[in-house]
Amino acid sequence: MAVELTEADLAPVLRDRAALTGDVLEAIYADHDKPVTLEALRVVADSSSGMFTTASLLLTALTNHGMTERFVAAFSRHGVDLLPGDVAEDVEVFADEYGGEVIGDVTEPDFDHDGMLGFLMKAKAYRCRILVDGQHKGSGALISRRLVITADHVVEQVTGPLSGANGQDATAALTRIEVESPGGPCHAMPVWWLPVHDDEREGRLPPASAADTHCDVALLRLHRPLGRIVEPMRLPPVEEIEQDRGPHRFALLHYPKSGGTPVAQAAIRRDGPDALREFHTASTEVGSSGGPGFDREFRFIGLHQGRWQAFRRIVPYVRFARHPGFRAQIDNDVPPIYLWSVDGSLDGDLVIGRSRFFDALDLIVNDQPPMLRGVWIKRTRTARSEGMSFSHRLLRAFLSAHGKAFDTLRIPTGLEIPDLTGKLAELAFGSVAAAGYGAIGEQARAHGLAARLQDRAATTGRPLWLYFEAPPKELPRLAQIQLEHLLKALLQQPDLRIVLAGFETYTLPPRGFGNRTEVARATAAGLMVEYMGGHFSREDVDLTALEMDRTLALGWEDGVRGYLVEDALTGIPELQRNGVLQKGVYDVEHIGAVADNLRNAARKRLRMT
Structure with a gap:
C-alpha cells in the first residue's frame, strides 16, 4: 500500500493549512517513540541556511517512518485530498455479459465523476485488508473508532471453533487477526458475529428461517482507535435504503489479493427489505470477501460475500443493521472519560490515576458548565514534579480522543521569562503585546490580549486552551503581577480555557472547585482543583x-x-x-x-x- 508524496504536494499544505498539519502529525505520531512536530521541523529548516525546507524535512520523516499513507489518510478526514484519485486508475468498470439475465438493465445515470472522486478520497482511507495468521483472507471497512466490519467467513478460524453463546471470548483461539489500513497495521479480535449458513458453503442460499441468524458478518475490535486518524465509513439509516428495488448502479470497495483497483463498478439487483442476498456483477477475486458495497449515492448497502452460480452476491445491510448486538457494539465504541493510555493503545504510555483531571475535562468538554474554565493542578509536595509535564500530553490526548476541535498554547514561566504577557502574545500572534506601565498598565495590557485571544478562538471555532507551566524556581515579581491580571482577564472570556500546572505557593485569582456540585452552584468563573500527592x-x-x-x-x-x-x-x-x-x-x-x-x-x- 505504497503512497508517493512529493515536496510539491506538501508545500501548499504547510503554507495554507499549518494548524491542520500540526494536528495531523500529532495524531499519526501519537504512538511513536520519537514524534515529529511541525515546530521542530521549522526550527531545523530555518537554521539550515537554505539547505532544507520544512516540506523536504517532513517528506523525509514521513518516508523514513512509513507514515506517508497514514498522513494522507488523516488529511482526508478533513476533506483535504493530498493525492487526488484518478477514476480511470482506481475504478474498474466491469461489463458482465451475463448480467442482464439476473440483474436486468440499469437505466439510472452513471456514477457522478466528482462524486466518485470524493468517495475515493474517503473510501481508500477506511478500506481495510484482513489478515489471518499472516494470510490475506478478505476485506473490510472501519465503521467507528475501533470497529471494522467484514464477512464472518473471513475470520471463521477464530469465530468458528468457539462454543457457547455468540460474543464469547474470542481469544480462546490461538489464531491471530491483523487489520491493515492507511491508519496503520493493527491487531484485532472478533467481538460480535453472525455465522455463514452451511447451505451457502454448498452454493445455495440460506433458508428463510436463517435470515436473521446467519448473515455472515463480523465486527472486529482494534487494539488502537484508528478512527481517531481516519474518518470511518458512514452507516446510513436503514430507512434510506431498504425499499430500493430493481437494477441499480453498484460500487464494491475491496482489497483483491492480486492488488487490483480498490473499487469495482458494476450493477446490482435490489430486492427490498426481505432479500436474503442480492446479486451483483462487480469483478471480484480472492480477498474481496467482506468488502463493502455502495449504491449510486455512495451509501453502504451490504457486504460482498462470494459467488452464487455465475454471479456475485452481497449480504444486505438491512439484514443485520437492527440486530441488538451489532448496534450495542457501535453505541459502546465511545472514548473513555478516564484515559487509560495516551494514544488509546497498549503501545502508548499507560495512565494510572488523574481521575479528577479527567473529571474536570469531561465536564468542560461535554457538559460545558458556564463557570468552569479549566483545571488547577496542585502538588501537595511542591518539591516533586512527576506528572506535571505529562499533564499537557494528557490534555491534548483527551481532547483528541473526544473528537473536539481545539488549539493549545503551552506557556513557559520562570526567571527567564520576565515578561509573561509579552511571551503569551508572541506565542499566540508572533508579536509581543504593547508594553505596560505599572499595575494599571499591565491590567489594560492583559485585558487587551485576552480580547484578542477570544477573538481568535471565536473566529476559528476552536476553543483555546492556555497551559501555564510551573516555574522551575520562582516567578519574577513583574511576571507574578502579570499572571494575576492575565488570569482575571482570561476567566471572563467564554472560549478560553486555562490549565495551571503548579503555582501552589502563589495567591492567584481563580476560584477553586473541589467537585461537580461546587461547579454547578458556582456564580463566578473558576478552575477545578486536582491535588497530586506523589502517590x-x-x-x-x-x-x-x-x-x-x-x-x-x-x-x-x-x-x-x-x-x-x-x-x-x-x-x-x-x-x-x-x-x-x-x-x-x-x-x-x-x-x-x-x-x-x-x-x-x-x-x-x-x-x-
Missing part, C-alpha cells in the same frame, strides 16, 4: 484496568480484574508516612513498573506476545 492507589490501578477491559473487550470480569491488579502490584512496597504504613497506597516512582505489568497482562490476553 497512587490500588483503586487508581483498578480504574485503569477497568477502562482497558472495556475498551479492548478483554473479558476481565471483576474477580479476574481484581486478581490481575493484585498481580500488577506484587512486589511494589506500600507507602509509609511518619512510620505508618499506608495500605493500598504506593509511591509514584513505581507507577511505570505497575503500568508495564498491566500492559503485559493485556498483551497476553490478546495473544500479542
